[in-house]
Amino acid sequence: MEHIGMQTIKFEKPPTILETASIVGPKEAQGPMAKYFDQCIEDEFWGEKSWEKAESKFVKETVSTLISKSSISAQDIDYCFAGDLLNQCISSSFGLRELNIPFFGVFGACSTFVESMCLGSIFVGSGSAKNVLCATSSHFCSAEKQFRFPLELGNQRPPTSQWTVTGSGAAILSSSGEGPYITHITPGKIIDMGIKDANNMGAAMAPAALDTLITHFKDTGRKPSYYDAIITGDLGHIGKEILTELAETKGYNIKSNYNDCGVLMFDKETQDTHSGGSGCGCIGTIFSGYFFKQLKDRKMKRILLIATGALMNSTSTQQGESIPGIAHAISIEV
């Protein structure tokens, strides 16, 4: 392990991403990425009595699928890192309470998936663990209910708003395996530019993504062109545009190889999701479903995965607070 530059850690023995899994809900099943997920569920309740219980089931079943797909058993997983958007991260703790693996609860809002992978990779890279599990989830209905309005009200959504992805993504990191490897992590700082519009998360989080992006390049000496793909999740259409422009003003041209998981998840023309997808499950499922396979098939060889989070709640917004953003990055190479 080597701390390089300001914020980056470089692995001498890079952990392998051994396997991933992803399960999504009905709206995601109609989107352009549907074929990449392990399973698409047609019922938002998934047979449960509440959306919260359904979200826990997404986590539980995704992790169960992941362990089945991997070559290792649950007993060989040393630690688990998980979190989600629900108050006190209940999707993760209820979804994983029967797992019987030491558990670290993580909260980074929509940055949780990459935050978990940062922490997990340090455990594996340092020899503290052989295998760790990273998991996250979100659910459109439980998130709307908690953060915005009762769904029954049928409130209008402004054009800047994003659509919380229903789904769960999970990954096993391992000390053995032939890649793709996590070679560097660049954990991010909290960046608050004073944006207060809780219906424009992309704008609130883009400055944090910019800060982590530039720090990663400075710390590693790499340029945007080093990567086959630079992927954020989930700035959405508006945040993606802001980040592209901000990066250009700082001398980094990311136009040709940059995309965002919130942009990729839904069809902008037909799915009525305004600025795109969001939620911990957005980057969680798209990385696990799509990008991991691209790396495994060597269609991509180097990606920079940056998850962004808005560290607010409905009370802080009601009390007039601005929205602090954060972004964590990992460099994944084959």
Place this chain on the structure above:
Amino acid sequence: MEHIGMQTIKFEKPPTILETASIVGPKEAQGPMAKYFDQCIEDEFWGEKSWEKAESKFVKETVSTLISKSSISAQDIDYCFAGDLLNQCISSSFGLRELNIPFFGVFGACSTFVESMCLGSIFVGSGSAKNVLCATSSHFCSAEKQFRFPLELGNQRPPTSQWTVTGSGAAILSSSGEGPYITHITPGKIIDMGIKDANNMGAAMAPAALDTLITHFKDTGRKPSYYDAIITGDLGHIGKEILTELAETKGYNIKSNYNDCGVLMFDKETQDTHSGGSGCGCIGTIFSGYFFKQLKDRKMKRILLIATGALMNSTSTQQGESIPGIAHAISIEV
């Protein structure tokens, strides 16, 4: 770093706990531990307009005090690990948003302080960081409002209930220094014994504390008598009694050297706090205020610090769910 037994990590280069700080509220100022804290605040709002903003101020000022007391500057702290009880951990993210240190949000309910120290110690012990900061907080008023009833209602509290500590505790872990050292960590599993009474957290969390306690002894080959003190936080009076009994049935006698931070914080006779203190700030302030000084002064040489958390929220309780518990342990030696 060596993974020993089932769940424990032993440090080849144990991180030093370089410095700690603690600030508490008015009720804690009247309790038996008051003299050990850096500061006692007489106003629960601390001049802010809401309890949530006040709690953020507790975190901010505690971290500021900590950095002033330590021999290092904020720029020399590589990463920060923090979390709290408020929805989406806003006390930590708002309290630390100006800190300009890469930030990992952590959620382990009342186990958050030790969870942060587990994660931080792996970063330091592996050479990924030289210095890290671990912080947590809780606030009686913001917690009651969020988890139970509006304070204005003046609801009665059952005898099994605990009193959320108003306060923040924080520590700097460092690769250099002369101890006290974190020599082992034993992160815990989620344990759910089906207890549903949200007014009896001690009972819900005691089985998790037992599981981690026994696992720690088995993994390390140590016995209870190895430690000058075994400290949980925060099982309270009822949970402490349950853990003592449960441990005895498993062949571990901890009667002579075991105590709980929820028991230590308030005077049972005069302060009307029923089963004792609770909240992330309970073990956070008592370790930072009292036990750290005992270790520094060599009045204690070996302690096992076990923080317990109840991984539920008010929605899960309303939906009839039981309360999953968790407990993380660290062994601290001089």
